[in-house]
Amino acid sequence: MKEPDEVPSSRRELVEAELYEQASRLFAERGFAGTTLQHIADAMGITRPTLYYYVKSKEEILARLVTETTEGKANEVDRIRRDDTLDAPTKLRRISYVLAYSRASQPSRFMLLDRSVAHLPEPVAQRRQEIRQETLDSLVETVEKGITSGQFRPVNPLAAARAIYGxxxxxxxxxxxxxxxxxxxxxxxxxxxxxxxxxQVPRRMPSNSGPQAAVALLRQDLSFLERVLDELNES
Structure with a gap:
């Protein structure tokens, strides 16, 4: 077999795609510790020496899987966050879709990430945590802007962001x-x-009759007004 540098790029890309797909499936099913390079080679129908032409260790495979899975999603979320032509509901809708679809379309990869954190190289683990925080920050910022614009209810932005992310x-x-x-x-x-x-519900009506229900709506409005005033004072 040709050495890696001699393998046509199109052929190499196909083999690598299959390699990482099989590896992510095995890591999710067997766990990282319970998977060997021989298991991956067997799943691909190749010999272990042939596998070494493409990767040197399962740690290398795991690190690349994590990087590919998290970086692309993070970049897309950041593009949405920085798009000033979008209002808060549209941003929230698009960010949520990116997060949900990435997991629904590649569930085995994301299950692998959750189960293999302890085996990640320190730089990869640190970057993964940074991306999680950046995504949460984007959600918090989006919710805050929606509250300020009056499009979202005056909820706790961090609590809402955590709930949506979860x-x-x-x-x-x-x-x-x-x-x-x-x-x-x-x-x-x-x-x-x-x-x-x-x-925010366009036409709010008290859920119950009586003064207490009206007071509850007034408190929401006051909370919204206080947040808007805080934003103005900070700007």
Missing amino acids: MCSWVVNWYRPDGDQPPDEAAREITELAVAMVV
């Missing part, structure tokens, strides 16, 4: 690729639920 992340625990629902449909449902958690 809901999108939980997709990997219940979504089944072999089921009746395609991943984009599952992601859209999660997205609409995320927006519904915070969106």
Whole structure:
């Protein structure tokens, strides 16, 4: 067999794609510690020496899987966050869709990430944590802007962001690729639920009759007014 540098790029890309797909599946099924390079070679139908032409260790495979899975998603979320042409509900809808769809379309990879954190090289683990925080910050910022614009209810932005992030992340625990629902449909449902958690109802009416219900609505309005004044004072 040709050495890696001699293998045509198109052939190499196909082999590597299969390698990482099989590795992510085995890591998710058997656990990182329970998977060997021989298991990966067997799943691909090649010999272990042939596998060494493409990777030198399973740690190298895991690090690349984590980087590819998290970096692309993070870049997309950041592009949405910085797009000033979008209002808060649209941003929240698009960010939530990216998070939910990435997990629904590649559940084995994200299950692998959750189960293999302890085996990640320190720089990769640190970057993964930074990306999680950046994503959460983007959600917090989006919710805050929606509250200030009056499009979202005066909720706790951090609590709302955590709830939305958790809901999108939980997709990997219940979504089944072999089921009746395609991943984009599952992601859209999660997205609409995320927006519904915070969106302002156009015509609010007290849920109950009497002065207490009216006072509750007034408190919401006061909370919203205080947040807007805080934003003005900070600007």
